[in-house]
Amino acid sequence: MANASAAQPPRGRFAPSPTGRLHAGNIFSYLVAYIVAHRAGGTIALRIEDLDPQRSKSVFAQACLRDLDYLGLGWDVGPLYQSERTEIYREAFHELESKGLVYPCFCTRADVHAASAPHRGEKFVYAGTCRNLTAEQREERARDIAAEGRAPSMRLIVPDRTYAINDLFQGRYEQNLACDCGDFLIRRSDGAFAYQLAVVVDDAAQQVTQVVRGVDLLSSSPQQAYVQDLLGFGRVSYGHVPLLVSRTDRRLSKRDHDASIDQMRVSYGSAAGILGHIAYVVGMVPDDAPATVDELVVGADLAPLAGCIQKVWKA
Ligand code: GLU
Secondary structure, eight states: OOOOOTTSOOEEEEOOOSSSOOBHHHHHHHHHHHHHHHHTTOEEEEEEOOOOTTTOOHHHHHHHHHHHHHHTOOOSEEEEEGGGOHHHHHHHHHHHHHTTOEEEEOOOHHHHHHHSEEETTTEEEOOOTTTTOOHHHHHHHHHHHHHTTOOOEEEEOOOSOEEEEEETTTEEEEEEHHHHTOSEEEEOTTSOBOHHHHHHHHHHHTTOOEEEEEGGGGGGHHHHHHHHHHTTOOOOEEEEEOEEEOTTSSBOOTTOGGGBHHHHHHHHOSHHHHHHHHHHHTTSSSSOOOOOHHHHHHHOOOGGGTTOOEEEOOO
16 A cells, blocks of 8 residues: 655656657656656656557557657566556445445536636636536436437546645645535546546555656646545655647647657667756756766756746757
């Protein structure tokens, strides 16, 4: 069971979704996860987040392992494949259900957006439309949507309570789950268990104590802290690193060929060339020169990441 005890060396993690090849953005966040864990004498777990069968491809998972290996971003535990863990997620789901905290939601995506208010530009707050339906209403709604060929999703009831994290890079971040988030999905209508459930179960299974990842997931951390508490796991520490954006102020994507691992191998000639360039672009080293993972563990300056949510990528 995970426990963020100060006496233990931390266990960090890489958790790639195999929906494409690695690029400068995810390499940057794995590099920082690696540096933070190794500086404290810790270890790294690897998890392939292939929860979504439509979007995940095993060729990308295989390529990811090879690319991490090429880059020298090694791991100590795993890989764990989420696609093989459905029964484990089901157990956790039943545990939450047995606490009376789970209910079926019959809303379509359009219903959810129509009934909810965007909050701080981060995410939609679910209005609780299906929370208080009676047993008869649930049966009726279930029949209606079955006739449309749909099944309900399942939501977790959240308390009117603030969950806060002390983020290594972003400082204190908090949400009142009732006001800022609303009851959230833990099983999708296609039957797949949701990211927010799987990620907490798997971090605990891999004894992860330190989650370093992109700042786009900062707003998920209070939800994950809540699920950790409900399932009796220790809290983990968090560090959310800036997103790499292209010059047009959008996230790096497949369109940014100069940030793809294959193109970077050509442009910078070696793993150290790629890592040194990424570290330079985000301001962690003063010169655009090759640097190995071990050199960056010793020498990279993480201070430029503090309080920062975006860094502009330059090839
Ligand atoms: N699998 C997610 C991604 O590749 C990361 C999830 C996490 O770090 O919690 O974006």
